[in-house]
Amino acid sequence: MTKTVQYQNELHKFLIWDTAGQERFRALAPMYYRGSAAAIIVYDITKEETFSTLKNWVKELRQHGPPNIVVAIAGNKCDLNDVREVMEKDAKDYADSIHAIFVETSAKNAININELFIEISRRIPSTDTNPASSGKGFKLRRQPSVTKRSCC
Numbered sequence: 001m002t003k004t005v006q007y008q009n010e011l012h013k014f015l016i017w018d019t020a021g022q023e024r025f026r027a028l029a030p031m032y033y034r035g036s037a038a039a040i041i042v043y044d045i046t047k048e049e050t051f052s053t054l055k056n057w058v059k060e061l062r063q064h065g066p067p068n069i070v071v072a073i074a075g076n077k078c079d080l081n082d083v084r085e086v087m088e089k090d091a092k093d094y095a096d097s098i099h100a101i102f103v104e105t106s107a108k109n110a111i112n113i114n115e116l117f118i119e120i121s122r123r124i125p126s127t128d129t130n131p132a133s134s135g136k137g138f139k140l141r142r143q144p145s146v147t148k149r150s151c152c
């Protein structure tokens with residue numbers, strides 16, 4: 001999947017890998033995040049356990065992912081606020097503590113999706129200095145999800 005985002009006077013094209021978040025597929029994850037410029041880890045704001053699982057993915061990325069990978073945390077299904085289990089402030093505090101981007105999204109209602117990619121664009125080093133972007137695009141992923149510019 002690809003997504004193109006206008007950032008300042010540049011067009012950033014993301015190559016996005018949506019990887020399965022389930023534990024049984026965990027061994028496959030490095031194939032996606034290796035060489036990636038950014039990872040989006042997605043949890044479901046209506047399911048507390050997905051937020052706990054997300055923390056394991058953050059650890060894995062920190063231990064085995066590219067050293068400068070941009071990590072973004074997306075609390076998806078923000079359209080279901082009535083059945084929320086994860087408080088936005090708790091997630092934001094956690095994201096801040098690990099220097100990750102944080103945003104609540106709704107894939108269903110297209111809320112904050114573009115904003116998320118723009119923020120990732122802002123954090124990824126410019127095309128002049130980033131080897132991953134020299135004509136190869138980015139790579140990405142999901143929940144939990146990891147993304148690739150090459151975002152996994």
Ligand SMILES: Nc1nc2c(ncn2[C@@H]2O[C@H](COP(=O)(O)OP(=O)(O)OP(=O)(O)O)[C@@H](O)[C@H]2O)c(=O)[nH]1
Pocket residue numbers: 019020021022076077078079080105106107108109142143144
């Ligand atoms: N209300 C609401 N439902 C959503 C949203 N995003 C996804 N869903 C629904 O949640 C369910 C799961 O969506 P998936 O995209 O399959 O989730 P996933 O995390 O990719 O699942 P796996 O790849 O199997 O781990 C589907 O029924 C979607 O329609 C959202 O933002 N809001």
